Amino acid sequence: MASTGQVVVNAATGERLVFQTLARDSAGELLRLDAFFAPGSGAWAMHVHPHQEERFEILDGSLRFRVGRETKVVRAGDVIVVPAGTPHRPSNIGGMEAHFVAEFRPALNIETFFENAFALLSARGPRTSLPMILELAELLSHYRREVQATPAPMRMLTTLAAPLGKLAGYQPRFPIEA
Secondary structure, X not given: OOOOOOEEEEOOOOEEEXXXXXXXXXXXXXXXXXXXXXXXXXXXXXXXXXOOEEEEEEEEOEEEEEEOOEEEEEEOOOEEEEOOOOOEEEEEOOOOOEEEEEEEEOOXXXXXXXXXXXXXXXXXXXXXXXHHHHHHHHHXXXXXXXXXXXXXXXXXHHHHHHHHHHHOOOOOOOOOOO
16 A cells, blocks of 8 residues: 655666555545656656546656647646546656656555556566566556546557457556555
8 A cells, every 4th residue: 555755766767656645544535746757768668547647747857748649848836737548658758867746536446556667577588578468468457447548549459459468467566545
């Protein structure tokens, strides 16, 4: 179970998150976290949050955001809001660590997703492999309300691969909160 001040690290991508306001602290309305991206790092892939709005307030560094079909560069002082269901991917394009505050509304189980996904990606390393794909697909099957792969062919691939991942014995490392 996540805790306020907890740090989760994705060693494969250079992302670090510090939980500030958890779902249980806000009656499920908000997950607020400080996020740090190493130079050249960013979200693993394009994705959507089907039922969550995501708000980013950039505190330091510069990030490229792919939001839908647009690409935006944002810097310290900028705020970007990604509506629920909108494909997006942030990445650090600067030579220094980027720092931003991210808010997810409603929180759903996104904090537990981050714990599980970062543990998986850190353990599997930066290279994509069949075991990683199967394990990630099985993991995503537990978080359909929080996050989905995009575009549609990737979502279909993860949906088809999830039962194979389960059959192979993959399961989330951290308990999924009800």
